[in-house]
Amino acid sequence: MSLEVRPVAESEFGDWVRALKTGFLRPPVVTDEEIQGRLPHVDLDRTLGVFDRGRIVATFRTFTQELSTVGGGSLGADAVSQVTVSPSHRRRGVLSRVMAADLATAKERGDAVATLIAAEYPIYGRYGFGPAAWTTEWSVDVTRAGLDPRRTGQPEDGGTIELSDAAEIRKIGPEVHRRTARVRAGVPNRDARGWDRGTGLGFQVEPWTEPFYAVYRSASGAVEGYAAYRVDDKWDDTKQPVNTATVHDLIACTPAAERALWRYLCSVDWVTTVRSGYRAPDDVLPLLLPDPRAARVVTHSDWLWVRVLDVAKVLEGRTYAGSGSLVLELRDEAGLAGGRYRLDASPEGAEVSRTTEDADLALDIAELGTLSLGDESVVRLGELGRVEELTAGAAARADVLLRASRRPWCPDMF
Known part of the structure; x- marks a missing residue:
């Protein structure tokens, strides 16, 4: 089998996205709007296609990343993303060929590590990657959590929780995120595209539903954390609310902010369940509740993989x-x-x-x-x-x- 591995040209990017969707078993339909929305945010020199007689049968993209490490430092990383091989070309060594070339290039470039989030566990160990950070998601039964129903949604430490909007989160979020990376290892930097995508202010691949935003300010007025969450609209047959608040982003650079935001989320009227989103396995959430058994683990899995270079x-x-x-x-x-x-x-x-x-x-x-x-x-x-x-x-x-x-x-x- 004669395959060509090379960066895609701008004129080939639509075909590359189609191959990407094919590999992830998503409808292989690509619009001009999607191409124009994605294209400004990829480095074509690091967007590789594997070509079989002119057809893209595998995708592989990398970008520069800074990864926080123990003690607040950072490591330059080769972040590997959007790796697919079309079903017609699996088990032929395609990924091994591309990965070997990329890791050698990253080593020559001076990257300390390569990183990725693995769709499947068994794939990447053979290339020297190891699971370095795991993730856990909890579902909290608020009615069993034991929290005082007379509590307001405001902290008791002199700080405040205020509802906000995407524009403010886009403004204040990056500094909170940077401060969080200084106290927790494993946090990758977010570029402008990441913030725009995460706040709905940029091009979205999937349909966007505006979340609620809550911001924690300390007693001195300093912003120390925020949460983005969405709430469904469900009522049972006895006309009682059974709504679920799902957290999509909760970043807190101080313990006070983290405690306050979780308590706020568990105090919203009509919300009977809180889904935490993906958190560190030692997140404070379960033990923050008077009854930690009200927090049920619904996901626990490997997440960030690291390859030392x-x-x-x-x-x-x-x-x-x-x-x-x-x-x-x-x-x-x-x-x-x-x-x-x-x-x-x-x-x-x-x-x-x-x-x-x-x-x-x-x-x-x-x-x-x-x-x-x-x-x-x-x-x-x-x-x-x-x-x-x-x-x-x-x-x-x-x-x-x-x-x-x-x-x-x-x-x-x-």
């Missing part, structure tokens, strides 16, 4: 609560980031260097991706046979160094 940038680009040293033997079949590395870390910083010392731990590069944002336990991976402990006690020492106090969270799909 530069070991030193990843391990030096985060903070460490304690001090210690580790020698890691990293296996990388693609030859991009393998080798033996020594990590010397302390609260003052970290240094990573190549070494010939005996290794403490041996692991595939995908497992380092899983560990990169402080979420997973090295001891647990060892028990699964995915990390080999070569020095007694090294896995426990690694956990002390690498694990973060809060689990990483990626609030966006990309």
Whole structure:
């Protein structure tokens, strides 16, 4: 099979979108309006098509991303998105060919990691990606939550909750988002297109329904969080409201803002159920309720996957609560980031260097991706046979160094 892999030309972009929709099993209809709406927001040099006799049979797009890491720093990332292979060309090595070329280019460009959100779990481990951040969604039965029905929707800390609109969220949201990324690992930056799409102010691929917006301001008047949510309109046979509020975006850069926004959402009249949207697995929501059992888990899954391309940038680009040293033997079949590395870390910083010392731990590069944002336990991976402990006690020492106090969270799909 002779296939051509190359960036698509502007004149081919409509065909590329059609192939994208075909791969995701969506109606393969593309309008001129959709092409003109999408086109300004893609870098055609990083929008790849796989051509079979002139027909696009696979899609692959990347863009520049900044990903927050433990301690508030950021890593330059090659964000991989819109990966499809048409049903007629599956299982022929098409994705392997494109992915290998892209990762090599990202490595040469100087990206610390590649990132993606996997449609299917088994696909990306073979390319060195590991699940670095998981996500959980809760459905809260407000009637069982135990919240005081006499409470108003206003916080009790001197702050305020005010209803707002898309224009204000577009103005204040980016700074709240940036501040949140400084206190939580796994948060990717949002570009202007992301904000326009998320507030309905730009071109929308799907039909847009305007949400409600609630903004939290501290007692000093500083904006510290906001929530975007939609509410359905349902009543039971006895004329009682049974409405569900579904959260589409809740960003809070302080604990006070997060608590206040959840309490507000659980106090809206006629709302009997709150769907949380995708949150970090250790979100405060369940334990914020007098009866945490009122929050039922409805989704729990892997979410953000990370492929380490530069070991030193990843391990030096985060903070460490304690001090210690580790020698890691990293296996990388693609030859991009393998080798033996020594990590010397302390609260003052970290240094990573190549070494010939005996290794403490041996692991595939995908497992380092899983560990990169402080979420997973090295001891647990060892028990699964995915990390080999070569020095007694090294896995426990690694956990002390690498694990973060809060689990990483990626609030966006990309």
